[in-house]
Amino acid sequence: MAHIDICTDCAIRDQALCSSLSDSELTTLNTLGRRRTITRGQTLIWAGDESIICANLLSGVLKLVAATPDGREQIVGLLYPADFVGQPYAGQADFTITALTDAELCIFPRDAFERVLEDHARMERLLLQRTLAALGVARTRIASLARQSAQEKIAGFLLDMASRATASGCRATPDAPMTFDLPLTRGQIADVLGLTIETVSRQMTRLKIAGIIALPGGRAVTISDERALQDSAEAA
Amino acid sequence: MAHIDICTDCAIRDQALCSSLSDSELTTLNTLGRRRTITRGQTLIWAGDESIICANLLSGVLKLVAATPDGREQIVGLLYPADFVGQPYAGQADFTITALTDAELCIFPRDAFERVLEDHARMERLLLQRTLAALGVARTRIASLARQSAQEKIAGFLLDMASRATASGCRATPDAPMTFDLPLTRGQIADVLGLTIETVSRQMTRLKIAGIIALPGGRAVTISDERALQDSAEAA
DNA sequence: CGAAAGCTTGACTACCATCAAGGACGGTGG
DNA sequence: CCACCGTCCTTGATGGTAGTCAAGCTTTCG
Known part of the structure; x- marks a missing residue:
């Protein structure tokens, strides 16, 4: 739960969104984010809850789960280290996010993170590119599941x-x-x-x-x- | 195929990405884009081709199609008026885009469009928000198709x-x-x-x-x- | 060591794909 | 105006794939 002060040593420094930031810009992020460890089976975000956090996944694997009213469950996506977690600009979370393995995250309050995006165009562009890529992956999975x-x-x-x-x-x-x-x-x-x-x-x-x-x-x-x-x- | 000079009268002026632009900014877009009409069944982009265009859909319905090697076909998404078409920052197109009805588009060369994005943070943010929303829709469809x-x-x-x-x-x-x-x-x-x-x-x-x-x-x-x-x- | 969770295997069933045939609709040309 | 053709739609018969129900086995962990 401590503030981050080791971004420059971060395992995913070069792969995550933060790779778009200079060392000095990182220090700004430091004041916003904090590390958090969650254990296998623990849920980070519940579908329907207010979407209040964003994060970078440092290690472990998370699942994105959609649940139907009658209890059937479908994993709609998996998140791996360096992946971005959460939904900026969303009122409430669309999916439940749960850890499949023990996992380590670098968490930001959503509103603060959005302000960082506004000030750092490179980072926002990187997020856009990732989101576009994720959309391609999701659509490919649509084809697989259906056919x-x-x-x-x-x-x-x-x-x-x-x-x-x-x-x-x-x-x-x-x-x-x-x-x-x-x-x-x-x-x-x-x-x-x-x-x-x-x-x-x-x-x-x-x-x-x-x-x-x-x-x-x-x-x-x-x-x-x-x-x-x-x-x-x-x-x- | 004419250059656009009627953005301010555009049917989707308030819904498309361009809603983030002032009237004067629109005139810049005018010089880049052109209107194009395609007929039912016509294909705008082939999967695998170089991704060279982006567009706003003005009227009609388009399908995004993934084809498996053995010929099975799956529609992975539908595009409706005011939707954004194409993949900025992508080397080649992931999916084939074909008109289901006669359709009208406002087309931009991809590279020029990317430069516009860089100069207009509001527009880029709007595109990010739309892409995030599209990702949510795609994931919801994953759950539907599977279960x-x-x-x-x-x-x-x-x-x-x-x-x-x-x-x-x-x-x-x-x-x-x-x-x-x-x-x-x-x-x-x-x-x-x-x-x-x-x-x-x-x-x-x-x-x-x-x-x-x-x-x-x-x-x-x-x-x-x-x-x-x-x-x-x-x-x- | 024992309980719980996860995995395998079997028998049966249901849903949807496949194959097949015929009907409705819309457009073209005689 | 009507005959003709192509495309789209409906309906039926049949079979295969994967779901369901059930039982027993293995691994993990307290």
């Missing part, structure tokens, strides 16, 4: 998670089997892909039996045959 | 189209039956909702038989029992 089979969804999801896991720290050779931990449970994967937990489990088993992936235990996944997985992601 | 039944999708779609049709020109009484023309064919509705044309047709028939809507012919729809339609949109 892909369960098999395609799972294969595509695994490829996506794999590329994210290897984004930091490349692997030795492009063709070597690659192992990583999923940050999501089967149930959460189901919520992301618009499937049920049983279907997710069955598709994973199918890929395992086909020798395309291995499931060494826990949340770990090994991709043994990336090419075949890509084919699965595109198969009608 | 709603065909019945819910159709009912929700009809309510949405109804509210759009009545947005301009309110109706007499809130409870009176309301009739309007759908700007989309059954096939296009299917592409929006991630269904097949047959399922769309069957659901419409079902609603008709239930006395909730009437189909007077052509593209026309009458909502006889809005309350029941809302129930259909929320039923599990």
Whole structure:
């Protein structure tokens, strides 16, 4: 909950919105923001509540959740380190934001953050660019959810998670089997892909039996045959 | 194809991005933009092409289409009058944009438009706000596509189209039956909702038989029992 | 060690896609 | 004016994919 005084040492200094600011400008932000750690399962923002905070995600993974009146739940987006969190200019929050893993945030009051945006055109432009990119991602997901089979969804999801896991720290050779931990449970994967937990489990088993992936235990996944997985992601 | 010299008379002067500009600032835009009319079915931008234009939509309806390698098609968004068209800061277009009805646009070269944004912070902020709103809409659609039944999708779609049709020109009484023309064919509705044309047709028939809507012919729809339609949109 | 949460597997079902055929509507040309 | 054609829409029969219900297994954590 302490004020930030270490922006220049920040893990995401070069990737987050703040990368548009000079060191001296950062000191202004310091007085506004504070670090906060939340634990797995904790909710940062509830849908419908007044939208009073914005943040940069420093570490961990968050989910954006839409809930239907009758209790069905759908994850409409995931947030990764360096992603921007919250809705400037919004009266109330559209979605509930909850931590999937322990996470660390750099939080600003929304109104103060909006004033910073007004004074820093570069930062506002960067946010616009990110928002446009997020819109593209969301629309791509619309196409996937509407038209892909369960098999395609799972294969595509695994490829996506794999590329994210290897984004930091490349692997030795492009063709070597690659192992990583999923940050999501089967149930959460189901919520992301618009499937049920049983279907997710069955598709994973199918890929395992086909020798395309291995499931060494826990949340770990090994991709043994990336090419075949890509084919699965595109198969009608 | 003429340069615009009638912004101050523009039908969407108060709703589009330009509403952030003074009359004198508009004259600058005049020199950059030009009006263009496209006919139903014509494509304005192809996915993958270099993203070279931005525009304001003056009249008509456009579709944003994602196509999978194997030919399946999904409409990932619809654009209505006063909506902003195109992707500033994008290298190449993510989606194909095609006219569903005859449409009128006010077109700017992308690079010139970006320079205008840089000089007009109010306009850039307005675009940011719109993009954030569009992101919320897209994410809401993710939830719908993933979790709603065909019945819910159709009912929700009809309510949405109804509210759009009545947005301009309110109706007499809130409870009176309301009739309007759908700007989309059954096939296009299917592409929006991630269904097949047959399922769309069957659901419409079902609603008709239930006395909730009437189909007077052509593209026309009458909502006889809005309350029941809302129930259909929320039923599990 | 025990309980809770998460995962897998099986049997069955329902919903929607697919395939197929025919009807309604609108425009064109004889 | 009517016949013709293309596009769009409706309806029926059938099947497959993924959802639902249920039971048992594994991992995690207090």
